[in-house]
Amino acid sequence: MDVKVLGAANEVGRSGFLLNCNGTNLLLDYGVLFGRRGTPPQYPIHVKPKDLDAIIITHAHLDHSGNVPSLFVSGNTDVYATPPTFDLSKLLIEDMLKIEKNSHPFDIPELNNMMKNAKEIGYRQKVTKGNATFELRESGHVIGGSTVLVESEKKRLFYTGDIKTNGSRMLREMDLDVGEIDLLITESTYAMTEQRPRKETEKELIEFANEVMDRKGTLFIPSFSVERSQEIACILRSAKFKHRIIMDGMALKVNEIMFRHPDYLRDPKVFSDAINNALSIREHSERKRAMEEPCVVISPAGMLVGGNAVYYLQQLSFNDKNGIALVSYQGEGTPGRKLLETGKVSSRGKDIHVTAEVKQFDFSGHADRNELFDMIKQIKGNPKVCTVHGDTESCEMFAKEIYEKFGLETFSPKANDIITV
Numbered sequence: 001m002d003v004k005v006l007g008a009a010n011e012v013g014r015s016g017f018l019l020n021c022n023g024t025n026l027l028l029d030y031g032v033l034f035g036r037r038g039t040p041p042q043y044p045i046h047v048k049p050k051d052l053d054a055i056i057i058t059h060a061h062l063d064h065s066g067n068v069p070s071l072f073v074s075g076n077t078d079v080y081a082t083p084p085t086f087d088l089s090k091l092l093i094e095d096m097l098k099i100e101k102n103s104h105p106f107d108i109p110e111l112n113n114m115m116k117n118a119k120e121i122g123y124r125q126k127v128t129k130g131n132a133t134f135e136l137r138e139s140g141h142v143i144g145g146s147t148v149l150v151e152s153e154k155k156r157l158f159y160t161g162d163i164k165t166n167g168s169r170m171l172r173e174m175d176l177d178v179g180e181i182d183l184l185i186t187e188s189t190y191a192m193t194e195q196r197p198r199k200e201t202e203k204e205l206i207e208f209a210n211e212v213m214d215r216k217g218t219l220f221i222p223s224f225s226v227e228r229s230q231e232i233a234c235i236l237r238s239a240k241f242k243h244r245i246i247m248d249g250m251a252l253k254v255n256e257i258m259f260r261h262p263d264y265l266r267d268p269k270v271f272s273d274a275i276n277n278a279l280s281i282r283e284h285s286e287r288k289r290a291m292e293e294p295c296v297v298i299s300p301a302g303m304l305v306g307g308n309a310v311y312y313l314q315q316l317s318f319n320d321k322n323g324i325a326l327v328s329y330q331g332e333g334t335p336g337r338k339l340l341e342t343g344k345v346s347s348r349g350k351d352i353h354v355t356a357e358v359k360q361f362d363f364s365g366h367a368d369r370n371e372l373f374d375m376i377k378q379i380k381g382n383p384k385v386c387t388v389h390g391d392t393e394s395c396e397m398f399a400k401e402i403y404e405k406f407g408l409e410t411f412s413p414k415a416n417d418i419i420t421v
Helices: 068-072 083-099 108-116 198-214 228-238 251-260 268-276 284-290 309-316 335-342 369-378 392-406
Strands: 002-007 016-021 024-030 054-056 079-081 118-120 127-129 132-138 146-152 155-159 183-187 218-222 244-248 279-281 295-299 323-326 344-347 350-353 357-360 384-388 418-420
Touching (some): 024 068, 024 132, 024 146, 068 108, 079 132, 083 108, 083 118, 083 251, 108 118, 183 369, 198 228, 198 323, 218 309, 228 268, 228 295, 251 268, 279 284, 284 309, 295 309, 309 344, 323 335, 335 344, 335 357, 384 392
Parallel strands (some): 054 079, 079 118, 155 183, 183 384, 244 279, 244 295, 323 357
Antiparallel strands (some): 002 418, 016 024, 127 132, 132 146, 146 155, 344 350
16 A cells, blocks of 8 residues: 555645555545635645546545545546535535635536535445445544545555544544554644543533623624534533524534434434524524524634624624634634734724623544544554644654654655555
8 A cells, every 4th residue: 555645744734645555546535725815725736537446535624625526627536425524515615616716726517526426425334446445434523524444455544534532412432443554644633732621611611601691792602614513502502501592604504414414413312402492594684683682693604704703793792791702723814813812803994802702612623632642542553653634743743752652653744755554
């Protein structure tokens, strides 16, 4: 097995790995890295569609799925993923194309061609292509999210994609029963970070929500539309939160997709109960009316870049009764990061100080340092380990520590590097 690193090398974004199993070529993910405002998106190293025997998408997030349609300008390769991954990938890629018109080397026809070549598979369902057999396993990261296990001529590779080993309220824990491995490709996003226990974070969010309600304010929770919005709704419902919960934006379309795939949820009843008890806002005229009494508003975008979040931010930021709970990662250069660091938002071309109370809560969908080391401890065999999908420091330090702790041969590869087992 040769693995060529196409992206996600010392960076988070544009994941892509080309696996050559003695002549059979499998492409694991093919994503996008969004530039800062005004800079074009970046993609993994180019591969020729005619050289591929199969494409495997671990999950729907655009840094893993977003560039797959570029392979269908003229190609017709089989694409494999779970049913929720295809539904969500289509939704997110359509949204990306709508927002970033003409920024990408493909459009809706190529996305439609990708979907025509979609081969839906469930977890632990073996697929054989040429010299290789592969299957997907649960990752705990996002609905339908997967790790990939590949076997070829007695060599076995395990690619984590993105993982949350303990899962969440929404998702079961990661499936680590993978047998002996020869090569592990692992994400390193939070390899240098210890996250607070999720229960503590949930408790603090509930306390903050109740404080805002007690002072007759509105709590705005800008949240990623996939998973995070639904998780927050479940947390509030489980805490028997007495006030109204409003959901808006693309999260509503994601809710519909998740209802179609209950088998991929930890507890479908908890999910349906939370969503059915929230008020869905579908018309602009409903928004203002909905906030006339104390309530919680859950709406994308999680980093306050566009979406209905902009409307709520303008409406709620300048009243000290209100609160803003940031529950998603805030990328550099985003309005969410600016709000955290400066306490200001842009309104009508000016930076204005926010008087609403702003708090950040860590609800990461990624495994932290302790979970990552625990995962490696459970991997059987004596694998080479490839650390990817993290900044340079995370990838390099994680590789060094794995070597020191476990004595395994490690790599923090650069784009274009080839690792052989």
